[in-house]
Amino acid sequence: MILFDSWQAIWRTGILGVLAYASLVLLLRISGRRTLSKMNAFDLVVTVALGSTLASVILSKSVTLSQGVVAFGLLIGMQFVVTWTSVRVRWVRRLVTGEPALLFYRGDYLSQALKHARVTEAEIRAAIRASGVSTLGEVEAVVLETDGSFSVVQRRADDEASSLSDVVRPGPHEAPRHV
Structure with missing residues (x-):
């Protein structure tokens, strides 16, 4: 049925949504303010990717919470490495931000x-x-x-x-x- 599948699916979405959101917020707090700043196109891409990953964790039955948390960590970790390097290496900064x-x-x-x-x-x-x-x-x-x-x-x-x-x-x- 299009409007309602099962209460189990509703509960799964609600519980996973809360847990995935809390995990994302925790990882973002650990990583610092720069992770979600929209300072350039690269930062925007990471923000969109985080949102897409959150939606996949919440709505896809084939993606587990642990997979989602690993994906969040990977995106945030890559963002950290790229921004850390771009602050220290001029050619990386020019490549990433222009x-x-x-x-x-x-x-x-x-x-x-x-x-x-x-x-x-x-x-x-x-x-x-x-x-x-x-x-x-x-x-x-x-x-x-x-x-x-x-x-x-x-x-x-x-x-x-x-x-x-x-x-x-x-x-x-x-x-x-x-x-």
């Missing part, structure tokens, strides 16, 4: 960077408006961050440190160089 992309700099739209990021000038203007800036002249730069969000950096006094030091700016022939 780099922020400078799309607008001192009044100029960087057309090659816009095309590469698949972003329009209208989206840049929308990000500038959303940040509360009224004119393009007030903007030092617009950066597409590794998590897909836009950062709008307002013009600064020349003697202040720039927040753009880790952003690569394309030159006249679109060869990367640091801002």
Whole structure:
């Protein structure tokens, strides 16, 4: 029957759901806050995989609670290893998270960077408006961050440190160089 199979199936789903959820929460608490942050595409994939695994444990009769807990541990463990390594090894960080992309700099739209990021000038203007800036002249730069969000950096006094030091700016022939 489509609406009801058996009370045993209902109880199994309820009990496994509570136990699997509690196991996942415990493992996430042990692993730290970074595991569920949506800082980049890799973090999002891990979050989705955890959710999918939780659903499989709860709904699939062929997946046991112990298998689900091992899967949670494996995903969280791999996430930990990758993020731990990416904090310490630059090429791993670039491979996993990418780099922020400078799309607008001192009044100029960087057309090659816009095309590469698949972003329009209208989206840049929308990000500038959303940040509360009224004119393009007030903007030092617009950066597409590794998590897909836009950062709008307002013009600064020349003697202040720039927040753009880790952003690569394309030159006249679109060869990367640091801002």
